[in-house]
Amino acid sequence: MAAVLEDALVCTGVSKQFYEEEERVPGVKRRWFGRRKRPIHAVKDVTFQVKRGEIFAILGPNGSGKSTLIRIISTLLFPDRGSVHIFGMDVMKKRLYVRRMINRVSVEAAFFKKLSSYENLMYAARLYDVKPEEARVRSREILERLGFSPKKIYIPMENLSRGMQQKVAVARALLTSPVLLLLDEPTTGLDPKSKRDVQKFILEVQESHDTTVILTTHDMDEAEKLCQRMAIIEDGSFVALDTPQNLKAQLTRKNGHAVTLEDVFLELTGKGWEEEG
Amino acid sequence: MELGRELRATYAFVERNFNLVRRYLNWEIVFLFYSIINALTIGFIGVTTGPDEVLFLTVGALLWGFLSVLFHEVGESVSWERWEGTIEYTFMAPIRRLTHLGGMCIFAIIYGTIRTTVVLAVVAFFFDISLKEANLFSGLLVLVCSSLAFIGLGLMAAVLPLLSPERGSQATHILQGVILLVSGVYYEVEVLPGWLQNLSVISPATYTLKAARAALLEGQSIAALGPEMLRLVVIGLVLIPLGLFIFNLGENYAMRSGKLKRSG
Ligand SMILES: Nc1ncnc2c1ncn2[C@@H]1O[C@H](COP(=O)(O)OP(=O)(O)O)[C@@H](O)[C@H]1O
Ligand SMILES: [Mg+2]
Numbered sequence: 025m026a027a028v029l030e031d032a033l034v035c036t037g038v039s040k041q042f043y044e045e046e047e048r049v050p051g052v053k054r055r056w057f058g059r060r061k062r063p064i065h066a067v068k069d070v071t072f073q074v075k076r077g078e079i080f081a082i083l084g085p086n087g088s089g090k091s092t093l094i095r096i097i098s099t100l101l102f103p104d105r106g107s108v109h110i111f112g113m114d115v116m117k118k119r120l121y122v123r124r125m126i127n128r129v130s131v132e133a134a135f136f137k138k139l140s141s142y143e144n145l146m147y148a149a150r151l152y153d154v155k156p157e158e159a160r161v162r163s164r165e166i167l168e169r170l171g172f173s174p175k176k177i178y179i180p181m182e183n184l185s186r187g188m189q190q191k192v193a194v195a196r197a198l199l200t201s202p203v204l205l206l207l208d209e210p211t212t213g214l215d216p217k218s219k220r221d222v223q224k225f226i227l228e229v230q231e232s233h234d235t236t237v238i239l240t241t242h243d244m245d246e247a248e249k250l251c252q253r254m255a256i257i258e259d260g261s262f263v264a265l266d267t268p269q270n271l272k273a274q275l276t277r278k279n280g281h282a283v284t285l286e287d288v289f290l291e292l293t294g295k296g297w298e299e300e301g
Numbered sequence: 302m303e304l305g306r307e308l309r310a311t312y313a314f315v316e317r318n319f320n321l322v323r324r325y326l327n328w329e330i331v332f333l334f335y336s337i338i339n340a341l342t343i344g345f346i347g348v349t350t351g352p353d354e355v356l357f358l359t360v361g362a363l364l365w366g367f368l369s370v371l372f373h374e375v376g377e378s379v380s381w382e383r384w385e386g387t388i389e390y391t392f393m394a395p396i397r398r399l400t401h402l403g404g405m406c407i408f409a410i411i412y413g414t415i416r417t418t419v420v421l422a423v424v425a426f427f428f429d430i431s432l433k434e435a436n437l438f439s440g441l442l443v444l445v446c447s448s449l450a451f452i453g454l455g456l457m458a459a460v461l462p463l464l465s466p467e468r469g470s471q472a473t474h475i476l477q478g479v480i481l482l483v484s485g486v487y488y489e490v491e492v493l494p495g496w497l498q499n500l501s502v503i504s505p506a507t508y509t510l511k512a513a514r515a516a517l518l519e520g521q522s523i524a525a526l527g528p529e530m531l532r533l534v535v536i537g538l539v540l541i542p543l544g545l546f547i548f549n550l551g552e553n554y555a556m557r558s559g560k561l562k563r564s565g
Contacts, residue, residue: 042558042559043558092559095389098393099393100389100392100393100556100561100562101556101557101559101561102553102556102557120395120396120397121395123393123394123395124395126393128389128390128393130389132386133386134386134387134389134390135385135386135387136317136320136321136385136387137385138321138324138325139317139320139321139324143317143320146316147313147316147317148390150309150310150312150313150316151310151313151391151394151395151396152394152395153306153309153310153395180324
């Protein structure tokens with residue numbers, strides 16, 4: 025039993041398919057029984073485990089299924105097949121309990137734009153049953169460590185830069201003391217300074233809290249810098265899973281010269297990194 | 302304490318929405334202004350047709366204003382959060398859906414009451430409405446009883462945007478329009494063509510308006526209006542659980558099909 029609890033997350037054979045209505049093509053007659061639906065295999069048979077306290081990165085280009093996988097783990101989407109357990113609890117059957125243990129930072133800032141950071145944080149605190157007084161102190165502390173100037177906490181969030189908004193998003197997630205933190209491209213689109221602030225903070229969190237982190241990114245340097253182990257996802261499937269060092273070492277042995285993660289990706293998927301997009 | 306935890310979480314929605322009202326204050330004032338003008342113009346129609354009509358019509362305008370606020374706040378809550386981009390955050394909060402929707406309903410009732418009171422004050426200033434005959438207490442009780450039914454309807458409407466992000470909100474507006482047409486807000490339902498009167502029978506607003514007018518125009522007592530109020534309460538007690546049930550089905554559908562949110 026103790027061994028089981030060392031696994032913060034267990035994903036087994038997870039698959040997810042969406043159906044997208046086909047575009048209406050001008051000139052082509054529509055079939056009278058309705059538009060055809062095209063299936064999109066967003067996640068295909070993904071299996072992995074994440075150890076307690078680990079930072080696990082999922083690296084992949086746009087549209088490879090990272091967000092879909094994160095949504096399945098964070099109880100926002102049902103998988104078609106497979107199961108997800110967080111500290112032994114099934115995310116589909118024990119939704120309410122799982123939700124108390126997790127929090128998610130998404131790519132886009134999910135805030136009430138006209139409300140201030142403070143008001144948005146208070147909303148989060150009440151939903152997660154954090155006492156307002158405690159929430160006030162903790163969120164200030166976190167924001168300060170992230171390099172967020174405390175004066176700006178009372179102005180509407182629409183007047184903050186993307187970097188600042190993302191810092192508030194990180195603070196909001198940490199405020200609720202999650203044991204599993206899901207970061208879906210937390211640094212995408214941030215200026216270099218904010219990016220470094222957020223990355224530094226993620227490492228700090230891992231050191232100072234009993235928090236397991238799952239991080240998606242399309243930035244190889246970020247994955248290499250932050251994670252202990254990483255998976256490479258392409259078209260919904262994991263094509264590799266190991267430590268960044270091992271992934272590079274395997275290919276280095278094969279090629280006979282030193283390689284970067286970019287070379288690893290190219291080798292595994294047969295595609296250049298940037299041509300995906 | 303599980304129950305205490307859930308009760309405290311309802312306040313998250315009340316506080317959040319009042320914060321939003323404060324931040325969108327200009328729009329609030331514009332909408333309130335429009336509601337007042339709307340009630341006044343309808344009252345003036347009554348002045349031209351006969352003094353008895355003024356009260357009949359203003360009761361209609363006020364009640365419809367209140368019921369629309371309830372229906373709108375609850376029914377549009379999903380579309381609104383989708384537009385803001387907060388829907389996933391709210392839906393993955395560790396609270397029961399009942400707590401979430403209950404919080405929205407509590408806000409809607411408080412907010413609707415405040416707005417209706419302001420409109421009432423202005424209307425009373427313009428038309429010297431005689432409430433000597435009125436039984437205000439019965440009128441108030443009718444309002445409370447019918448809130449339940451409207452919250453139930455709002456819950457059913459709220460599910461539509463979960464089923465179809467594009468068309469759900471449009472359907473909500475059509476539903477509201479039909480209720481306005483068939484419930485006898487500004488006229489007796491008897492003037493409607495027969496086939497539309499069939500819809501009047503199933504609209505809870507029909508009974509609300511009838512009972513509210515009986516209380517305010519004829520001064521009928523709580524005892525006399527008992528059966529009407531009981532009917533409204535029963536409709537509410539059926540519609541609320543039904544609304545929650547349908548909402549849950551809709552949520553499960555959205556979580557299976559990926560309709561909660563598309564991008565990101
Ligand atoms: N809710 C949805 N409905 C339909 N298709 C979706 C939905 N979410 C994602 N997809 C599709 O699934 C694929 C994977 O998307 P996503 O998980 O967002 O990738 P990533 O986060 O790696 O960019 C894409 O082709 C995307 O268009
Ligand atoms: Mg994504």
